Amino acid sequence: MGIIQRVKKPTTRKGKKVLQSKEPKPIEGPKQSLFIQGRNPSELTRKLLKDIYDLKKPDAAYLSRKNDFVPFEDATLIEKLCYKKEAALFGVGSHSKKRPHNIILGRTFDYGILDMIELGADKYKAMSEFHNMKVMAGLKPCLIFNGPTWDLNQDLKRLKSLFTDFFSREKVDCIRLQGLEHVISFTATAENIIYFRSYRIQLKKSGQRIPRIELEEIGPSIDFKLRRARLGSDDLFKEACRVPREIRPITKKNISRDAFGSKMGRIHMGKQDIQRLQTRKMKGLKKTPEEKKQMLLKRKKERLAARQAQTAAAE
């Protein structure tokens, strides 16, 4: 669905700037996310999405209107809205007898659906039900994935990547130690139940430099059940994970380091000209003036020929 190159020129300068801002960039900012209501969202799903929206807040949008659509059957609405809002992550809440309290989380690549995973919220305790201090908005949380199932199941593997994408926020170079306040833990059991918990970190004295960690649950606390999943093909995923050339680290050739950390370099020498090699001078090998003259003449001729060849090649 991506725009390759517009044929029509933008009429205003502002329009031009908007289009430019939508063009792909080598380094992307944080992914924006979008929360949409599906057909008949239950009170629970609405609250749940709102809680996730609160966790994601500076780069998220919450659309409260109901939309009569089924993402697994026709995802064009999501693609359209994601294009409009420049969002790459989305969450849809719906409720039906067959699939009660349904949450669909997913992401897009190039304004087309990449992954879409359906989760059923079995048990849910909202953030507001925990009466304690919450964390600051916009903090980068620590993510903890518990359980061996995360690496065994293909769906869960992708869900892990999706959750990381959803909550890990922007890539940062450095982080304030006191700013490590929030942990989100995802625990997967063998029965494909995912426990979503969120805690506030309390740094306690330990008598050492490294503090002792204590946790306090701040919510939301959700028990998810894995339902349907529509995962993008491996080719598409690989294409999406491609690192642009601008960021790719440039490897310097012929430089290596050995086990002790000392720098080693490999040098390529040209072919040695033995004819011109200076050997030991002897009186008997010295050239006579006549020979010298001939040699100079020969060299001159060679040079001329080379120049002619060069001009011919240039023409």
Next chain:
Amino acid sequence: MDIVNEILEKEQKKAEKYKPITVEKHLELELDIGTLLASDTNDLDTKALQANKDDYLQALTRDNTQLLLNKIWELPTERVDEAIVVRLPEPKTVLPRAKPCPKPKALTKWQEFAKAKGITKKKKDKVQWDEQLQKWVPLYGFKKAAAEKEKNWLIEVPQNLDPMTDMFEKKASEKSEKVAKNELQRLKNIARARKVKIPRVGLPVTSDKASATQLDTAATVAKASTASLGKFQDKLPKEKEARGKGIHELIPGKERKRKLPIPTPQQERENNLNMLDNILNKRPKIDMDKAVAKHINDEQVHRSEEKKNTKPMKGKRNFKTKPKGNNPTNFSAKKPKAGKGQRNPGKKAGGRKRR
């Protein structure tokens, strides 16, 4: 010795006062400090999980967080604006991008040409000094048109033109043509970048005069397109047919064919023999679909004729002439009855199970 023991005891007491920061794990955690992510692949304690879910999860997460933060606290610290910060390593987990990697923009035809010739863009001032108006006039954009109007309030009609021509109108049309040409070139550049085939534009649009070759080409092409059933318009005296690159492509049905070189006797003989072989070895082509359809049609006609000629038998049948029971092409008028056939308990009947 007493002093040493005392100090050791004190230290131990101090350590006992605080809870430990070490965590024992069967399998080590996979840490990605760049994204602040830890994954614990140790088996979960299902009993504890069922008995007291929330407490177990909190304890498990606490342990793993402790391990993650221990690693973070070990990183070298810096001081930025009275806050202690830690430089994080590059994240290990690769997350998909939102949009594909940007591709380098395709060069326009002019840019390609300039690159080949080594022409670089010269920066021009946005305003220029106008001697006539004695003021700075913008090169383009805001207030340019006003300055132009002020400057060219009168345009002389050149001698070679009709004295009644409106020079202002002429100038405006020239400009609009320039704009149109520019737009066409832009579209062509886009088409080239997308590798779309575009139809050739026959004749270049010119405002004033066409060159002799252009007129020649136009006349030749027009003659080809107005020809009817091989009849062309009459030639004018001294008229020449346009020649040159690209003209033949403009005229439908007139593509240049390269003449083959004259074959040697040996080659000619071989060619002729090949041709003869080709003709002799030809087999009639069979259209399988048609043949099958014809065969089926024949069969049907034959059958219907037979049906008309032979009267339906009554009563007993002649068993000798009757084909064997399991023949699928047994088109008898009678309805099949149950219980007459042989039973095969091993064979499963297809379809839905009926009860």
